[in-house]
Amino acid sequence: MFDPPEGEGFPDPFAGSEAAELDAKAVSAWFGERKVLDRVSLTMEAGQVTALIGPSGCGKSTFLRILNRMHEMVPTASLAGQVLLDGADIYDPGRRVTLARRNIGMVFQKANPFPAMSIYENTVAGLKLAGIKASRLEKDFLVEDSLRKASLWDEVKDRLHQPGGGLSGGQQQRLCIARSLAVSPRVLLMDEPCSALDPTSTRRVEETIASLRGLVTIVIVTHNMQQAARISDTCAFFLAAHNAPGAIVEHGPTDAMFQYPQDQRTSDYVNGRFG
Numbered sequence: 682m683f684d685p686p687e688g689e690g691f692p693d694p695f696a697g698s699e700a701a702e703l704d705a706k707a708v709s710a711w712f713g714e715r716k717v718l719d720r721v722s723l724t725m726e727a728g729q730v731t732a733l734i735g736p737s738g739c740g741k742s743t744f745l746r747i748l749n750r751m752h753e754m755v756p757t758a759s760l761a762g763q764v765l766l767d768g769a770d771i772y773d774p775g776r777r778v779t780l781a782r783r784n785i786g787m788v789f790q791k792a793n794p795f796p797a798m799s800i801y802e803n804t805v806a807g808l809k810l811a812g813i814k815a816s817r818l819e820k821d822f823l824v825e826d827s828l829r830k831a832s833l834w835d836e837v838k839d840r841l842h843q844p845g846g847g848l849s850g851g852q853q854q855r856l857c858i859a860r861s862l863a864v865s866p867r868v869l870l871m872d873e874p875c876s877a878l879d880p881t882s883t884r885r886v887e888e889t890i891a892s893l894r895g896l897v898t899i900v901i902v903t904h905n906m907q908q909a910a911r912i913s914d915t916c917a918f919f920l921a922a923h924n925a926p927g928a929i930v931e932h933g934p935t936d937a938m939f940q941y942p943q944d945q946r947t948s949d950y951v952n953g954r955f956g
């Protein structure tokens with residue numbers, strides 16, 4: 682895909698330092714001929730935590746990957762609909778993929794720091810990719826700021842120049858969160874970020890997510906209903922009927938979704954009766 686070079690004349694249409702609203706409008710997705718999402722619309726409020734829940738294969742990860750233009754990296758993939766970041770469509774022709782990804786970061790299921798690279802270098806590793814130039818002093822500030830926001834600073838401040846691969850799994854996941862935060866994203870997408878972690882590390886990552894509320898908009902896929910209930914403000918329940926594409930059955934404030942679900946299928950799912 683054509684992606685014009687960095688530099689003057691290509692202003693960032695999504696620029697800003699605040700958490701931004703993300704609005705998916707009638708998003709459908711295909712892998713080859715197979716439709717896997719059908720007209721999904723969802724507003725993910727600025728600064729809030731939105732949890733995407735639903736059984737395996739209903740399209741949650743596909744939807745998440747559409748939100749920062751990663752879906753199009755799969756050769757057979759296609760999509761329809763719009764994704765607006767504070768009103769600007771990230772899929773507008775001519776709009777740069779790199780800018781969408783810089784403003785909408787992603788943390789994956791399995792922590793993926795560069796193992797031989799130091800904690801310091803891992804934290805600022807995204808700057809170059811995002812075309813952000815920073816002096817040593819600016820980097821020093823960014824490293825501390827990002828590691829503090831990721832709730833990792835106190836644990837690593839005395840060993841910033843040791844390899845990232847030497848950290849525990851939970852610390853590595855928080856290092857990846859710090860790396861994402863270092864480029865000042867306005868939205869952070871998280872695809873089951875705790876599924877490979879033990880309960881203590883999970884709790885630390887959940888605390889980190891809670892501390893980021895208001896600073897960045899968070900959209901998280903989770904299979905853990907207790908986690909969704911603990912950390913999210915809003916929930917969207919995805920479901921794919923047999924051989925049908927995934928769609929949202931119900932969405933709304935998390936408390937209401939868990940205590941007074943409007944749809945029987947939501948009630949069955951959040952109470953562990955299927956999936």
Ligand SMILES: Nc1ncnc2c1ncn2[C@@H]1O[C@H](COP(=O)(O)OP(=O)(O)OP(=O)(O)O)[C@@H](O)[C@H]1O
Binds near residue numbers: 736738739742755
């Ligand atoms: N790269 C791909 N090529 C072809 N089909 C795919 C690809 N990725 C996902 N799919 C299909 O798209 C559908 C939705 O998958 P997706 O991973 O988005 O679901 P999910 O709800 O996130 O599942 P899980 O909770 O198990 O991660 C599934 O039927 C899956 O098999």
